[in-house]
Amino acid sequence: MNALLQALQGFFGADLWTLIWTVVKIFIILIPLLLAVAYLTLAERKIIGWMQVRIGPNRVGWWGILQPIIDGVKLVLKEVVIPSGASKGLFLIAPMLAFAPALAAWAVIPFTDTLVLANIDASLLYIMAITSMGVYGIAIAGWSSNSKYAFLGSLRSVAQIISYELAMGFALMAVVMVSNSLNLVDIVNAQNKGLFAGAGLTFLSWNWLPLLPMFVVYLVSGVAETNRAPFDMAEGESELVAGFHVEYSGMAFAVFFLAEYANMILISALVSLLFLGGWLSPVGFLPDGILWLFAKMSCILLFFLWIRATFPRYRYDQVMRLGWKVFIPVCLIWITVVGVWMISPLSIWK
Amino acid sequence: MEFKTLVFYFLSAILLFAALRVITARNPVHAALFLILSFFSAGCIWALLRAEFLAIAIVLIYVGAVMVLFLFVVMMLNINVDRLREGFWRYLPLGALVGILMVLEMAFILGGDYFSKLQPHAPQMAAGYSNAKAVGRLIYTDFVYPFELASVVLLVAIVAAIAIAYRGPKKTKYTPPGKQLRVHADDRLRVLKMQAEKDE
Numbered sequence: 001m002n003a004l005l006q007a008l009q010g011f012f013g014a015d016l017w018t019l020i021w022t023v024v025k026i027f028i029i030l031i032p033l034l035l036a037v038a039y040l041t042l043a044e045r046k047i048i049g050w051m052q053v054r055i056g057p058n059r060v061g062w063w064g065i066l067q068p069i070i071d072g073v074k075l076v077l078k079e080v081v082i083p084s085g086a087s088k089g090l091f092l093i094a095p096m097l098a099f100a101p102a103l104a105a106w107a108v109i110p111f112t113d114t115l116v117l118a119n120i121d122a123s124l125l126y127i128m129a130i131t132s133m134g135v136y137g138i139a140i141a142g143w144s145s146n147s148k149y150a151f152l153g154s155l156r157s158v159a160q161i162i163s164y165e166l167a168m169g170f171a172l173m174a175v176v177m178v179s180n181s182l183n184l185v186d187i188v189n190a191q192n193k194g195l196f197a198g199a200g201l202t203f204l205s206w207n208w209l210p211l212l213p214m215f216v217v218y219l220v221s222g223v224a225e226t227n228r229a230p231f232d233m234a235e236g237e238s239e240l241v242a243g244f245h246v247e248y249s250g251m252a253f254a255v256f257f258l259a260e261y262a263n264m265i266l267i268s269a270l271v272s273l274l275f276l277g278g279w280l281s282p283v284g285f286l287p288d289g290i291l292w293l294f295a296k297m298s299c300i301l302l303f304f305l306w307i308r309a310t311f312p313r314y315r316y317d318q319v320m321r322l323g324w325k326v327f328i329p330v331c332l333i334w335i336t337v338v339g340v341w342m343i344s345p346l347s348i349w350k
Numbered sequence: 351m352e353f354k355t356l357v358f359y360f361l362s363a364i365l366l367f368a369a370l371r372v373i374t375a376r377n378p379v380h381a382a383l384f385l386i387l388s389f390f391s392a393g394c395i396w397a398l399l400r401a402e403f404l405a406i407a408i409v410l411i412y413v414g415a416v417m418v419l420f421l422f423v424v425m426m427l428n429i430n431v432d433r434l435r436e437g438f439w440r441y442l443p444l445g446a447l448v449g450i451l452m453v454l455e456m457a458f459i460l461g462g463d464y465f466s467k468l469q470p471h472a473p474q475m476a477a478g479y480s481n482a483k484a485v486g487r488l489i490y491t492d493f494v495y496p497f498e499l500a501s502v503v504l505l506v507a508i509v510a511a512i513a514i515a516y517r518g519p520k521k522t523k524y525t526p527p528g529k530q531l532r533v534h535a536d537d538r539l540r541v542l543k544m545q546a547e548k549d550e
Binding site: 015087090120121122125126128129130132133135136139140143151155158162165182318321 | 425
């Protein structure tokens with residue numbers, strides 16, 4: 001393998017080869033990600049179906065296994081209708097602006113301590129910056145559609161996303177404080193130390209236990225950030241038809257859909273890395289590895305689907321109250337507590 | 351030409367084009383979006399100059415938060431472009447004067463002795479050098495008083511903004527959330543057991 005890589009490097013020249021190899025690595029991340037997005041939609045329909053004592057999709061392929069593919073084909077074949085009076089350029093750019101940040105954030109997500117596309121120093125800051133841009137896709141989609149329903153949906157959605165971004169940022173700050181780094185690899189490695197990790201019970205030294213309030217805040221804010229039920233005010237079928245993407249059809253609509261699911265997978269990866277020890281094995285006698293990361297992500301994605309099947313939709317003022325009056329004060333208090341804890345003799349992070 | 355120089359010119363071209371469109375775009379929403387694009391390309395240029403913390407900060411703060419609110423406001427405005435254009439010739443002399451002043455100021459800084467001293471390339475740092483850590487260390491040691499002062503000013507601004515926007519207590523009826531949370535199904539719902547009715 002290494003000999004082959006070196007031969008190719010010699011053939012293309014060092015600079016060009018770096019470019020080609022990086023693009024290849026990007027594809028190695030993106031293609032499984034897009035497949036995961038497609039099959040997450042099937043998993044959602046199947047799992048919610050079972051929870052509601054239904055069967056779920058079972059017509060296309062064995063066990064409905066080809067359903068996402070056929071859905072994609074259907075959406076590609078449909079016409080993208082551009083409403084009259086819409087701002088045409090922005091109308092078409094909006095889905096891309098929603099989808100691109102969800103993919104760009106994966107550049108710094110580490111899968112193991114060496115398997116990462118760009119191990120940059122401030123990777124957590126990069127993720128915060130890139131994901132905060134996803135909101136433009138929704139805002140522009142609502143405005144450029146020139147429709148009242150779409151505009152109201154996008155206003156709700158944007159207000160909700162920027163409110164919960166604050167709580168998420170505070171939760172991340174607590175993680176940064178205890179791991180003393182902005183680098184995701186270092187943050188995961190910092191969770192492998194401590195009293196419990198020494199005793200072989202690594203899962204008790206992960207951040208979720210000492211930062212339990214932050215973990216809950218981050219997880220719930222993650223659901224709110226991705227506009228998922230029970231926080232899917234932006235869609236609110238009963239009052240807003242479908243929210244910000246009501247005027248979109250065909251592939252343009254599908255891209256919004258993909259963005260939502262890609263964001264869900266991204267949030268699940270972040271929760272796994274920041275609070276659940278990433279690729280670390282939960283007990284000392286089993287080896288660490290990428291499979292642990294995937295297992296943790298799957299559990300969190302199941303949680304996302306589970307709460308969608310369980311809870312009724314929040315009222316809008318309740319959503320805002322939870323964000324501003326519950327989560328942000330909890331975060332501020334816990335950051336102070338962690339700060340005092342860290343400089344006290346009882347600190348567990350030395 | 352070095353590859354980095356090429357990237358720099360590419361980003362600068364985008365930045366200049368976007369900045370130009372901010373003041374020439376007829377639609378205010380388009381203008382705000384071009385402003386966002388110019389912030390983003392400025393951030394990219396800073397990243398090219400190895401100021402990655404600054405680059406990420408401008409994207410996180412200006413692009414991710416400030417401009418979202420700005421766009422919000424602009425989207426809901428109903429601006430009559432023709433009425434805005436009426437005052438164009440009247441305000442042109444004032445605008446031109448301010449513009450010339452700004453060009454002069456920039457010429458002083460960019461052409462003067464001062465800038466040529468800043469010009470040498472940013473020092474080459476070790477691979478593990480953390481920009482964010484260096485900025486943080488400086489803020490909390492050498493510049494702790496100006497930093498705290500700035501945060502107090504911001505806090506005052508927040509309080510002032512709320513004081514301006516606050517119009518007295520809400521007059522609408524609403525249920526306190528604490529009361530809502532204490533409600534149990536038993537208080538409001540009575541489940542009756544009924545014998546199934548049968549046709550005789």
